[in-house]
Amino acid sequence: MNYLELREIVKRFGAVLALDRVSLEIAKGELVALVGPSGCGKTTLLRLIAGLETPDAGDILLAGQSVLGVPPEQRRVGLVFQNYALFPHMTVWQNVAYGLKFRRGEGLGVSALLELVGLTGLEDRKPAELSAGQQQRVALARALAPNPHILLLDEPLSALDAQLRQRLRTEIKRIQRTLKITTIYVTHDQEEALAIADRVAVMQTARLEHVGTPWEVYQHPKTEFVARFIGRGNLVTARVVSEDPQRLLLKIGNASVWAKRTTPLAHTTVRALIRPERIRFGSSTENKLCGRIVGREFTGDRLWVHLQTESHLWVVQADLSHNPQEGTEVEFGFNSEDVYVLPDSATAEPALDQPTS
Amino acid sequence: MNSATPHPPPVPLPSRERVAAGRGRVWGLVAIALLFLILFFYWPVARLLAEGLTHNGKFSLDFIVQILTDAYFQHVIGFTFYQALWSTLASIALGLPLAYILTHYDFPGKRWLRAFTIVPFVLPSITVALGFALLVGRRGYLNQLLMGLLGLNEPPLALMYSLEGIILAHAFYNAPIIVRTVHAAWEKLDPRYEESARVLGAGRLAVFKDITLPMIFPSLLSGAALVFIFCFLSFPIVLTIGGGRFSTIEVEIYTRVITLLDPQLLNYKLGAALALLGLVISLGMTYLYLRLQGSLTYSTELLRPRPTEPLFAKESLWRPSRWLIGGYLFLCALIFLGPMLAVLFDSFWEETATGGGWTLRWYSYIFAPDYDALLGDAPLRAVLNSLWVGLTAALLALVLGLIFAYGIARARWRGRRALDTLLMAPLATSSVILAFAFLRAFSTPPLMLVGSTLVVVLVHAMIVFPFVVRVLVPLMEGFDQRLSEAARTLGASAFRALREIELPLLAPGVLAGVVFAFALSLGEMSATLMLAPPGFATMPISVYRLVSQQTWGAPSAMSVLMIFSSFLAFWLLERAGERTLKGF
Numbered sequence: 001m002n003y004l005e006l007r008e009i010v011k012r013f014g015a016v017l018a019l020d021r022v023s024l025e026i027a028k029g030e031l032v033a034l035v036g037p038s039g040c041g042k043t044t045l046l047r048l049i050a051g052l053e054t055p056d057a058g059d060i061l062l063a064g065q066s067v068l069g070v071p072p073e074q075r076r077v078g079l080v081f082q083n084y085a086l087f088p089h090m091t092v093w094q095n096v097a098y099g100l101k102f103r104r105g106e107g108l109g110v111s112a113l114l115e116l117v118g119l120t121g122l123e124d125r126k127p128a129e130l131s132a133g134q135q136q137r138v139a140l141a142r143a144l145a146p147n148p149h150i151l152l153l154d155e156p157l158s159a160l161d162a163q164l165r166q167r168l169r170t171e172i173k174r175i176q177r178t179l180k181i182t183t184i185y186v187t188h189d190q191e192e193a194l195a196i197a198d199r200v201a202v203m204q205t206a207r208l209e210h211v212g213t214p215w216e217v218y219q220h221p222k223t224e225f226v227a228r229f230i231g232r233g234n235l236v237t238a239r240v241v242s243e244d245p246q247r248l249l250l251k252i253g254n255a256s257v258w259a260k261r262t263t264p265l266a267h268t269t270v271r272a273l274i275r276p277e278r279i280r281f282g283s284s285t286e287n288k289l290c291g292r293i294v295g296r297e298f299t300g301d302r303l304w305v306h307l308q309t310e311s312h313l314w315v316v317q318a319d320l321s322h323n324p325q326e327g328t329e330v331e332f333g334f335n336s337e338d339v340y341v342l343p344d345s346a347t348a349e350p351a352l353d354q355p356t357s
Numbered sequence: 358m359n360s361a362t363p364h365p366p367p368v369p370l371p372s373r374e375r376v377a378a379g380r381g382r383v384w385g386l387v388a389i390a391l392l393f394l395i396l397f398f399y400w401p402v403a404r405l406l407a408e409g410l411t412h413n414g415k416f417s418l419d420f421i422v423q424i425l426t427d428a429y430f431q432h433v434i435g436f437t438f439y440q441a442l443w444s445t446l447a448s449i450a451l452g453l454p455l456a457y458i459l460t461h462y463d464f465p466g467k468r469w470l471r472a473f474t475i476v477p478f479v480l481p482s483i484t485v486a487l488g489f490a491l492l493v494g495r496r497g498y499l500n501q502l503l504m505g506l507l508g509l510n511e512p513p514l515a516l517m518y519s520l521e522g523i524i525l526a527h528a529f530y531n532a533p534i535i536v537r538t539v540h541a542a543w544e545k546l547d548p549r550y551e552e553s554a555r556v557l558g559a560g561r562l563a564v565f566k567d568i569t570l571p572m573i574f575p576s577l578l579s580g581a582a583l584v585f586i587f588c589f590l591s592f593p594i595v596l597t598i599g600g601g602r603f604s605t606i607e608v609e610i611y612t613r614v615i616t617l618l619d620p621q622l623l624n625y626k627l628g629a630a631l632a633l634l635g636l637v638i639s640l641g642m643t644y645l646y647l648r649l650q651g652s653l654t655y656s657t658e659l660l661r662p663r664p665t666e667p668l669f670a671k672e673s674l675w676r677p678s679r680w681l682i683g684g685y686l687f688l689c690a691l692i693f694l695g696p697m698l699a700v701l702f703d704s705f706w707e708e709t710a711t712g713g714g715w716t717l718r719w720y721s722y723i724f725a726p727d728y729d730a731l732l733g734d735a736p737l738r739a740v741l742n743s744l745w746v747g748l749t750a751a752l753l754a755l756v757l758g759l760i761f762a763y764g765i766a767r768a769r770w771r772g773r774r775a776l777d778t779l780l781m782a783p784l785a786t787s788s789v790i791l792a793f794a795f796l797r798a799f800s801t802p803p804l805m806l807v808g809s810t811l812v813v814v815l816v817h818a819m820i821v822f823p824f825v826v827r828v829l830v831p832l833m834e835g836f837d838q839r840l841s842e843a844a845r846t847l848g849a850s851a852f853r854a855l856r857e858i859e860l861p862l863l864a865p866g867v868l869a870g871v872v873f874a875f876a877l878s879l880g881e882m883s884a885t886l887m888l889a890p891p892g893f894a895t896m897p898i899s900v901y902r903l904v905s906q907q908t909w910g911a912p913s914a915m916s917v918l919m920i921f922s923s924f925l926a927f928w929l930l931e932r933a934g935e936r937t938l939k940g941f
Binding site: 050051052071072073074075076077078079081083085087088089098099101102103142143145146 | 547549550552553554555556557558559560563567568571572
């Protein structure tokens with residue numbers, strides 16, 4: 001059952017279309033990550049839900065009731081801004097307690113909240129006297145204090161360094177689970193979105209492209225944009241040479257490649273996605289290719305290898321026990337079920353056959 | 358590798374001495390400027406204050422005590438505070454709504470209105486006084502209009518020679534300062550603070566009370582402190598609009614100094630004691646103002662600009678609030694443009710027995726080379742005097758200002774504090790007190806300057822240069838140091854990097870500084886009135902003398918010339934960019 005429902009939302013700013021018929025349904029207690037490049041309309045969508053903007057068309061329903069006419073102070077939405085917007089003239093305690101002034105008896109206790117976010121003892125500090133991570137926690141506690149129906153987080157971790165970001169996203173998820181609060185989490189970091197969300201909604205230029213579990217969005221992206229935006233991958237143009245009920249025979253450059261058959265195909269030219277971790281060195285796989293190693297990126301836990309075949313540049317996540325050297329010719333390949341043929345390729349923009357990163 | 362290739366000769370490293378010499382040249386300039394500041398500011402002012410604290414060569418608080426216990430002086434000091442306080446409140450009442458409107462709405466002419474708020478800094482106050490006299494004097498245009506409309510026999514507005522008149526003129530003059538400071542802070546207030554509060558359950562009123570007001574309050578207070586200082590030290594307006602009836606500390610000092618009949622020099626002594634008190638008060642206020650200005654930390658670089666909405670749109674055209682705002686804007690235009698339009702009209706109008714008619718008489722008068730006893734100089738010479746004094750004083754102030762601004766912007770923490778503090782006193786000292794100090798210090802050898810025109814140039818330069826510093830410091834601080842550093846790594850000395858990289862890039866700001874200094878000097882009246890040698894007049898002095906003789910037309914023509922120059926200055930400042938006047 002849907003707790004928050006967005007129906008065909010349209011929002012324009014002057015000539016700019018910020019949201020184009022966006023529909024989204026969120027269950028109670030669910031955490032949905034809204035992900036997309038900057039300027040795609042994520043923040044606008046949050047502001048509409050919070051009541052800070054009014055949609056030009058469409059409806060927003062909370063527990064089945066439209067909230068369009070409800071001013072922001074009565075929507076009971078908790079909003080954590082990018083850069084937090086903590087009131088600089090108030091202490092930590094005053095910041096967190098501010099929303100309770102207007103909801104006597106309904107909110108959560110300030111000290112319990114500060115304990116939940118791990119800030120006990122810093123009650124009398126001013127925001128300027130806190131580290132960025134602490135400010136982030138205050139912002140979260142402040143938003144949660146009036147016991148909102150929905151929690152909206154607008155790029156809550158973008159101002160922090162990478163290590164702190166990872167730690168805090170785990171913590172945000174823990175708090176969200178503890179309070180069982182329906183949450184929309186906006187981020188431009190696809191990895192963060194996959195890690196934290198029950199479902200991921202991918203946006204591009206005012207439209208929702210794909211909504212699904214992290215697994216679906218990564219393995220079976222609905223559009224080429226989603227395939228490129230989420231994770232790394234080898235996105236190639238292929239010609240369908242022949243097909244049987246289970247499999248397709250594709251021609252990628254000069255190489256023949258078997259792929260698992262998914263959706264019915266309308267065209268003989270398709271776009272196929274092969275994730276780098278599915279590619280293996282050696283000749284043990286169904287499909288075999290040959291290429292020269294032209295680059296390596298070692299990131300500690302992973303080794304990325306760039307392979308040049310006669311038609312394409314491939315990115316491969318190599319087994320760490322191998323240590324392939326630059327300049328060597330290698331055999332590599334993948335199985336037919338690891339080739340994902342994108343649906344509806346005709347609508348996809350003609351793109352360069354390059355690995356995405 | 359070819360072993361025959363000779364190694365490049367080692368790069369000569371700049372020795373410690375050379376680096377120090379580069380810095381030394383810059384700081385040598387600062388030292389010279391400091392000497393100048395001491396000779397033409399600190400020494401004369403200190404001498405004057407010492408006069409108020411000595412009796413027959415010994416330290417004595419007699420004169421201070423005499424002033425503090427005398428009922429008349431108590432009244433003067435009390436009135437100075439009283440009028441400044443009311444003038445400040447009136448400026449806030451007039452300016453705050455305008456700051457709100459500028460922050461929240463768009464309307465045609467907004468850019469110009471916003472730019473116009475700089476005008477009071479450059480508009481000579483004697484022209485404002487004249488405009489008010491023409492508009493609300495007994496025979497003023499407004500009174501004539503009201504008498505005609507309402508069929509009255511007596512003028513309904515009695516604002517000339519009244520406290521209300523002084524307050525109104527001060528509000529006209531200073532409300533733009535409130536608009537400027539508050540609007541600047543409000544515009545930079547991140548709207549997400551207010552949005553956060555809304556989402557947390559606060560209604561519009563609670564948001565304003567809890568969030569907006571506390572966050573713009575420091576800037577309001579800072580603007581109000583500046584306005585208070587200006588009103589506290591206001592001289593031409595109190596003298597002209599107050600007439601003989603109202604005396605502030607400034608007017609009192611002036612009156613005592615020009616009344617030289619006292620054989621005991623008692624007036625000097627009391628004047629000096631009064632100057633000491635006045636200086637202490639204005640220094641305190643200036644300190645408060647500068648502190649407040651330094652503490653305005655709530656403004657941030659915004660991720661997105663504050664949203665504004667059109668004031669006049671089809672959907673909202675019939676909302677009463679919009680009509681209220683429109684009416685208020687119209688009233689503002691009337692109050693701010695009225696006096697200037699009155700001056701413009703009067704400069705082209707001649708009253709005759711049968712009514713009146715258009716004329717160019719007044720303009721031909723101000724360009725007449727013949728001596729006029731009313732002015733104490735030929736009108737044309739007064740115009741030319743103003744121009745050359747303004748130019749020389751502006752250049753002198755620019756040189757001083759550049760050196761000090763550089764010192765402040767580049768010095769390390771302690772040096773900066775020291776320079777900042779040293780420059781506070783010149784900013785807080787009124788022209789009347791400075792001129793008084795000059796009179797006492799430079800009337801005897803070795804520096805017999807009083808009686809020459811040089812002393813006028815010097816006093817103008819000293820009055821104007823702190824403002825130049827305040828224009829230049831933010832510009833220099835905003836300058837990207839990496840450009841200079843790049844020049845240094847390419848081999849330029851500190852001095853050359855300053856001369857060849859930094860100064861050329863700061864050129865528009867430097868130009869703005871000169872223009873600003875020139876405009877301020879052009880309008881300077883108080884010190885000039887006290888120090889001008891016999892037979893020497895400037896434009897503001899001419900206007901003042903003509904107005905005190907109840908002569909119209911000619912002073913208006915001269916004022917139009919000054920207002921025109923001020924607008925030219927204002928236009929140049931606007932072109933030099935918004936940053937130029939960040940210091941105010």
